[in-house]
Amino acid sequence: MxxxxxxxxxxxxxxxxxxxxxxxxxxxxxxxxxxxxxxxxxxxxxxxxxxxxxxxxxxxxxxxxxxxxxxxxxxxxxxxxxxxxxxxxxxxxxxxxxxxxxxxxxxxxxxxxxxxxxxxxxxxxxxxxxxxxxxxxxxxxxxxxxIEQALFSTEQKYRSMFDNSTLGMFQTTESGTYLNANPALAKLYGYASAAELISDLNNISTQLYVSENRRSEFTEAIRSYGRVQNFESEVYQHDGKAIWISENAHAVYDTLGNILYYEGTVEDITERKNHERQIRQLAVTDNLTGLLNRHAFSGKLASLIAEADKMQRKIAIAFIDLDHFKLINDTLGHRAGDKLLEKVAQRLIQSTRPTDEIVRFGGDEFVMLYPGLRSVDDAEPLLARVMETISQPIEINDYVFNMTCSVGVSIYPDHAQDIDTLLSCADSALYSAKNAGKNKAQMFSGTLAQQLGERNEIEYGLGHALQREELMLYYQPKINMQHGNISALEALIRWQHPERGLIPPDQFIPVAEETGHIFAIGEWVLQTACQKIKSMQKEWGYLVPVAVNVSPIQFLRGNLVETVQRVLRQQRVPPHLLTLEVTENARFKDEAMFTRTLEQLKHLGVCIAIDDFGIGYSNMAYLKNYPIDELKIDKAFVQDLEQSVTNGNILLALVNLGKSLHKSVTAEGIETEYQHQFLLHSGCDVGQGYYYSRPLSEQALAEFMRKQKPKFDHLQRVAG
Ligand SMILES: Nc1nc2c(ncn2[C@@H]2O[C@H](COP(=O)(O)OP(=O)(O)OP(=O)(O)O)[C@@H](O)[C@H]2O)c(=O)[nH]1
Structure with a gap:
């Protein structure tokens, strides 16, 4: 009751x-x-x-x-x-x-x-x-x-926070209408009051989010994880302007676990997003030219590939590298180089279609992306145009430059389907265009790939060749033509490749020069040749001079003088027993450096020979000035001696020139008795060639010594 x-x-x-x-x-x-x-x-x-x-x-x-x-x-x-x-x-x-x-x-x-x-x-x-x-x-x-009082004051407190917060706050239904919003949220979304927001914004999914699926991603995330954190979205303000927001929200459940509503906070991150976009933009823009930089390349090509797949079209990827650009920097300075790059960039922009993309890949390299091609042939006029554009005279600081460029081209999807391979195909083609004399466009091809594959194999193998002791020196005697004695040995490098067998130097030295392996290889040659001098002295009682070939690259960039000095000291070899054979071409470009290095080497006491004499440098005035001991006449003049009167005349002239300059003259490539006799009577000092001996391996040399018991010139030389 x-x-x-x-x-x-x-x-x-x-x-x-x-x-x-x-x-x-x-x-x-x-x-x-x-x-x-x-x-x-x-x-x-x-x-x-x-x-x-x-x-x-x-x-x-x-x-x-x-x-x-x-x-x-x-x-x-x-x-x-x-x-x-x-x-x-x-x-x-x-x-x-x-x-x-x-x-x-x-x-x-x-x-x-x-x-x-x-x-x-x-x-x-x-x-x-x-x-x-x-x-x-x-x-x-x-x-x-x-209790009521306590609740009231708590409510008051939170209400005050809600009303005065600078963070937007909301409660919304699952279906996307507002139950509650604070003034900050109203302001953020461009409404005069929270009440206006609540009554106006009644479909969050379509009215608020710019992206169609964003609201469902939001609700999905809350359903899966109970909350969303730093959920960043682009949203429309009341007046239609788009801003960026970050939401943190969670679901509020009833006692049965049903979602009552979502509540959370909203922060305006538009400024940060703009900042990020600017940074992103900067990150993909080349400072100097304003073109896209290499970081943008993959993204651009990926979207062009997606488009090409849809439209069943091809894309040409043209890798462009200016020819001899370094010269501009070296002669007129970096500023002028920069100006030239800017002008080239402007030219490229003018020469492209609106759909093409241009990327400054680095230095003087640009990549053009030509989409929408129906066939590989469609690339040709585009490439011709870009080369033509670059070759127009460019005026900088009152100088006029006639630039050329080399271009390597690959085609999507013909040559490769993925970005990296497409780029490396274009790069390979460019490499080939440069090697073929520059100022040309080279399309990638299977043959090219094979050649490059072989080159890469050589490059890879060279990395291990020294440690694996696959390199060896062969020795070819140089014969004193007057006495028939051995005056010296020329050390000739060979590579005993594990799969490809014996590889001659012309197949791997250019790769070693490009990759920089030449420095280690060059030093190894010096060490081994000097060891040979010592071992010959020990075994045969003779001091035999040995000549080694020095790459122009060693001459120009390496610390050749220090290396030679160190090796001679380490091996305790008298310097005059070592001859460095330098090809005539080594004299290119940096004349001053060449002269300085020659003089320093000469100062060490080593002998200097000019190799392949007669086929390289046309101005022979340098012979007078350089500290050269020996001229080695190229075998091209010896080989056809029997048939070519001209060759005979040139040979005589070259021998006479050497003799008049008081140089020792060596003729290379002597293969016949006739050639031997001709050169002997022309006054040539030393002969080298199959007529006397092929290049000999260590064992063959030992055998040669044992059987032929040759005489050596050295005693005269040492004594002299
Ligand atoms: N002025 C300027 N020079 C640059 C810039 N970036 C790289 N370089 C120089 O550009 C040159 C590019 O090297 P290479 O392409 O090997 O030089 P190259 O003379 O064109 O050689 P080839 O391509 O074989 O004809 C290097 O000397 C770099 O130092 C730059 O932003 N401004």
């Missing part, structure tokens, strides 16, 4: 008289054990109590008797002064309508404590319908009030 029922009973006067003593006791027990105070009071100014339950004391601090008939105090006085009017007003209104009343107010307990109470009750009316009394129950609600 609840208190309402009890009140109902109380309101019925008749019932009172009908109550048996037993029922009365039961009633008292119930009333006295109820939380709060059951009362009946007169409807007067003091709320004069005519009945109060025992709960009176607990609630007010006054025992029931002190309140009954206002003996010590009245309920009007117990009611908090500030709430009296309000309480009386609510009760009066309900009573006037014969309705139940319910109200909350404060009382002042006997000990002075202020207590919140809730009162429910109704009026008691006389037969004329006039209110004579009130009946009801008053209960302590201070605990509930405290």
């Amino acid at each position: 609840n208190s309402h029922t009890i009140l109902g009973i109380m309101q019925t006067d008749i019932m009172e008289s009908l109550l048996t003593a037993q029922q009365q006791r039961l009633m008292d027990t119930l009333l006295d054990n109820l939380d709060g105070m059951i009362y009946r009071c007169l409807y007067d100014d003091s709320w004069t109590m005519i009945y109060v339950s025992k709960g009176c004391e607990m609630l007010t601090g006054y025992p029931p008797f002190s309140l009954l008939l206002n003996k010590e105090t009245s309920y009007e006085r117990i009611t908090h002064p500030d709430d009296r009017e309000m309480a009386r007003g609510i009760i009066a209104e309900a009573v006037s309508k014969h309705e139940r009343f319910e109200l909350e107010y404060r009382i002042i307990r006997a000990d002075g404590e202020v207590l919140w109470v809730a009162e429910r009750g109704s009026g008691v009316f006389d037969d004329g319908g006039q209110p004579v009394a009130l009946e009801g129950i008053i209960q302590d609600i201070s605990r509930r009030k405290q």
Whole structure:
């Protein structure tokens, strides 16, 4: 039985008289054990109590008797002064309508404590319908009030944070409408107020996100992981302008685990995104020319490939490298070089179709991407145009340059399907164009690939050749033509390749020169040749001079002088027993460096021979000035001697020239008795060729020594 029922009973006067003593006791027990105070009071100014339950004391601090008939105090006085009017007003209104009343107010307990109470009750009316009394129950609600107060202040606190936050905050339904938004979010999305945002933005998926699927990605992520973090999206503001935002959000669930709503924060990251875009842009732009740089290459080609696949078209990848560009830098300086590169870039832009892409790959290298080709032949006019464009005179600092370029071309999808291979095919073709004399465009081909494959194999093998002891020296005697003695040996390098067999130097030395392996190989040759001098001295009792070939690259870039000095010292070989054979071509370009190096070598005491004399440099004036000991006439003049009178004349002239300059003259490639006799009678000092001996391996040389017991010139030379 609840208190309402009890009140109902109380309101019925008749019932009172009908109550048996037993029922009365039961009633008292119930009333006295109820939380709060059951009362009946007169409807007067003091709320004069005519009945109060025992709960009176607990609630007010006054025992029931002190309140009954206002003996010590009245309920009007117990009611908090500030709430009296309000309480009386609510009760009066309900009573006037014969309705139940319910109200909350404060009382002042006997000990002075202020207590919140809730009162429910109704009026008691006389037969004329006039209110004579009130009946009801008053209960302590201070605990509930405290909780409410705490909740309220918490709510206030969070509401304040929500309203004043500079971060946008929201609650949205799963389906994409706003339940709540704070002013910062409204501002961020360009609305005058949160209310306007909530009413206007009712389909987040289509109205907010720029990308069609972004909202479903958002909801999917929350469903999978319970939250999204730093979820970056491009969104439309109210006026249609796009901005970038970052969202952190999670789902709020009910007790059954159903999603109630999403809530989260939004940050405007447009500035950061713009910044990032600028940085990205800078990262793919070449500073000097404003063209795309090599970092942009793969991305560009990838998107052109996707397009080409759709349209069933081909792409030409043209790798362009200016010819002799270094000369501009070296002669006019880097600034002028830069200007030239800028002009070339402008020319390239002018010469391309809007669909073409130009990338400055680095230095003086550019890559053109020509999409939309129907056949490989379509590339030809484009390449011709680009070469023509570059070859137009370029004026810089009052100088006019006639630049040329070499171009290597690969075609997608004919030569390769992937970006790296396409590029390396174009690069290989470029390499071949350069090697073939520059100023040409070379299309990649299978044959080219094979040649390059072989070259790469050589390059790869060269990396290990020294450690694996695959290099060896052969020795070819040089014969003193007057006495027939051996005057020296020329050391000739060979490579015993594990799969390809014996490889002659012309097949791998150019690769070694390009790759820089030449420096290690060159030093090894020097070391081995000097060891040979020592071992021949030990085994045969002779000091035999040995000549080694020195690459022009060693001459121009290496520390040749230091190396030679070190090797001679290490091997304890007298310098005059070592001859360095330098090809005539080694004199190219850096004349001053060449002269300096020759002089330093000469200063060490080694002999210098000019190899392949007669076929290289046309101005022979240098012979006068350089510290050269020996001229080696190229075998081209010796080989056809029997048939060619001209060759004979040239040979005589070359020998005479050498003799008149007091150089030792050696003729190479002597193969016949006739050639030997001719040169002997022309006054040539030394002969070399198959007529005397082929180049000999270590073993063959030992055998040669054992069987032929040749004589040596050395004693004269040493003594002399
Ligand atoms: N001025 C200038 N020079 C550069 C720049 N980047 C690289 N280089 C130089 O460009 C030259 C390019 O080298 P190469 O292509 O081997 O020189 P090259 O003389 O054109 O040689 P070939 O291509 O064989 O004809 C090097 O000397 C680099 O130092 C640049 O931004 N400005």
